[in-house]
Amino acid sequence: MDIFLLEAVINGLLLAGVLALLALGLNLIFGVIDVVWIAYADLVMCGMYAVYWLFAEYGWPLPLAFAAAIVGVAALGLLVHLLIIAPILTSAPINQLLATGGLLYFLQSFATLLFGTDFRNIGIRLPIIEIGGIYVSYARLLAFGVALMGAIALYLFLKRSYVGTAIRAIAQDREIVGLMGVDQRRIYLVTSAIGGALAGLGACLLALQYDVHPFIGNTFGPLIFMICVLGGLGNMIGGFIAAFIISQIIAIGGYYYSTELSYVLAFMLFIVLMFIRPQGIVSR
Amino acid sequence: MLSLADVSAGYGSFRALFDVSLSVAAGETVGVIGPNGAGKTTLMRVISGLVAAVAGAITLHGRSIKGVPAHRIVAHGIAHVPENRRLFPRLSVEDNLKIGAFIPAARQHFADQLASVYELFPKLSERRSQPAGTLSGGEQQMCAIGRALMSRPKLLLMDEPSAGLAPLVVQQVFELIRRIRGQGLTVLIVEQNVQQVLDVVDRAYVLEAGRIRLAGTASELRNNDFIRRSYMGL
Numbered sequence: 001m002d003i004f005l006l007e008a009v010i011n012g013l014l015l016a017g018v019l020a021l022l023a024l025g026l027n028l029i030f031g032v033i034d035v036v037w038i039a040y041a042d043l044v045m046c047g048m049y050a051v052y053w054l055f056a057e058y059g060w061p062l063p064l065a066f067a068a069a070i071v072g073v074a075a076l077g078l079l080v081h082l083l084i085i086a087p088i089l090t091s092a093p094i095n096q097l098l099a100t101g102g103l104l105y106f107l108q109s110f111a112t113l114l115f116g117t118d119f120r121n122i123g124i125r126l127p128i129i130e131i132g133g134i135y136v137s138y139a140r141l142l143a144f145g146v147a148l149m150g151a152i153a154l155y156l157f158l159k160r161s162y163v164g165t166a167i168r169a170i171a172q173d174r175e176i177v178g179l180m181g182v183d184q185r186r187i188y189l190v191t192s193a194i195g196g197a198l199a200g201l202g203a204c205l206l207a208l209q210y211d212v213h214p215f216i217g218n219t220f221g222p223l224i225f226m227i228c229v230l231g232g233l234g235n236m237i238g239g240f241i242a243a244f245i246i247s248q249i250i251a252i253g254g255y256y257y258s259t260e261l262s263y264v265l266a267f268m269l270f271i272v273l274m275f276i277r278p279q280g281i282v283s284r
Numbered sequence: 285m286l287s288l289a290d291v292s293a294g295y296g297s298f299r300a301l302f303d304v305s306l307s308v309a310a311g312e313t314v315g316v317i318g319p320n321g322a323g324k325t326t327l328m329r330v331i332s333g334l335v336a337a338v339a340g341a342i343t344l345h346g347r348s349i350k351g352v353p354a355h356r357i358v359a360h361g362i363a364h365v366p367e368n369r370r371l372f373p374r375l376s377v378e379d380n381l382k383i384g385a386f387i388p389a390a391r392q393h394f395a396d397q398l399a400s401v402y403e404l405f406p407k408l409s410e411r412r413s414q415p416a417g418t419l420s421g422g423e424q425q426m427c428a429i430g431r432a433l434m435s436r437p438k439l440l441l442m443d444e445p446s447a448g449l450a451p452l453v454v455q456q457v458f459e460l461i462r463r464i465r466g467q468g469l470t471v472l473i474v475e476q477n478v479q480q481v482l483d484v485v486d487r488a489y490v491l492e493a494g495r496i497r498l499a500g501t502a503s504e505l506r507n508n509d510f511i512r513r514s515y516m517g518l
Contacts (some may be wrong), residue, residue, distance in 0.1 A: 162382065162383075162386055162391060165375070165383055165386075166383060168372075168375060169375055169379070172372040172373060172374055172375065173370055173372060176372075177355075178334065178353070178355045179332055179363070179364045179366065180431070181355050181356070181387040182383070183353075183355045184355070
């Protein structure tokens with residue numbers, strides 16, 4: 001294999017890690033609460049601004065800024081549920097989509113108002129590593145590793161803990177979990193906070209690689225949705241696999257043609273797959 | 285232990301229960317029999333808080349539990365085996381049992397209780413890591429009962445445990461109910477299988493069109509002409 005192609009494949013793989021992590025968060029919320037947070041990528045944007053301000057402007061140590069961003073976006077997730085989702089939980093799905101879609105524009109406009117449209121960078125230049133002629137960005141490698149650890153931590157939480165087991169059960173029978181002493185409202189809050197925390201973690205990892213600006217959510221938000229739908233909405237394993245497929249299409253397409261065209265290719269494949277397998281590539 | 289006085293309940297404007305009064309003493313096994321649509325399931329759901337009573341009183345050990353939401357009822361020592369079992373089909377058998385021990389008081393005893401449920405149902409132990417949806421009907425019923433037992437209840441509500449099961453499996457389920465009551469658990473059981481349920485209960489109520497029509501000990505009801513004609517086809 002061509003060494004540059006291999007480099008593209010590896011970079012695609014590394015990109016997939018963070019996308020998979022964010023798809024996990026979105027899928028978790030959809031699977032449990034049955035709502036799609038259209039503004040999910042914009043919560044990531046908020047987290048990136050938190051990292052930027054705390055680290056680059058106020059001089060907090062990076063780990064502390066990261067922790068604060070994760071906690072902050074988790075709290076934001078709680079607020080999204082309490083203020084926007086909970087009041088319209090029983091109304092039509094289109095209302096919920098419109099409400100979280102409204103949140104997207106709110107967050108983007110609010111960020112523009114507060115920070116302007118400048119591209120801001122936290123100013124950390126992590127080295128590029130060379131392995132046998134292949135150049136890999138250390139930031140991406142780190143992001144991949146941490147995203148994978150985040151995914152494993154979520155998996156263990158869902159598999160091992162009582163609350164995690166209740167989270168998996170509630171999507172299968174919302175009424176009957178109550179008979180086991182599970183308070184649906186509490187599980188929804190925990191799920192929203194975890195979804196927010198994953199967006200916060202994603203924000204930390206993306207802040208290492210990209211500039212933050214009010215519309216950064218638009219660059220990868222659609223990708224995350226496509227990944228979730230491709231994997232089967234609410235299906236966390238499917239979303240995880242789809243993240244790697246989509247990232248490879250973009251990476252390899254970007255190598256042979258251009259990144260823009262590879263996005264076109266990815267979305268075309270997505271539309272075609274929706275005709276062939278609307279339930280997603282991975283069946284339950 | 286449990287007492288209902290003039291309880292009425294329903295769904296929206298539809299009334300399913302009218303002035304129902306019944307009681308269950310500690311250690312007793314009590315049945316509620318009646319035709320389809322008589323309100324038997326609603327009765328169970330009112331007790332476990334899934335359906336709100338619009339009138340009347342529900343007390344447990346003399347304290348009102350009316351209006352207590354379902355997720356708090358289990359901590360009062362009531363476990364409900366719902367109609368159609370309602371397992372979590374994609375969770376493993378053991379995860380279904382684990383959810384049964386969700387309340388903090390039950391979590392402490394999880395390992396012991398799991399061992400005793402597996403002792404009661406060795407089949408569940410064999411299939412512990414299998415998705416509950418892949419179990420046979422009888423095994424699913426055992427899993428549903430096991431899940432309820434995991435909360436270490438004082439009172440077990442069973443809604444049509446024999447429904448949809450093969451005759452041989454129905455026998456096993458009733459045998460099991462006999463064993464459970466032998467362990468000192470108080471049981472309130474709703475059934476359409478009148479002949480068999482009267483063999484395992486101390487007393488029973490007949491619920492028809494949302495009202496208690498008749499009540500008595502198992503032997504009284506077995507010899508009652510109305511019961512023999514309407515429910516046993518004799």
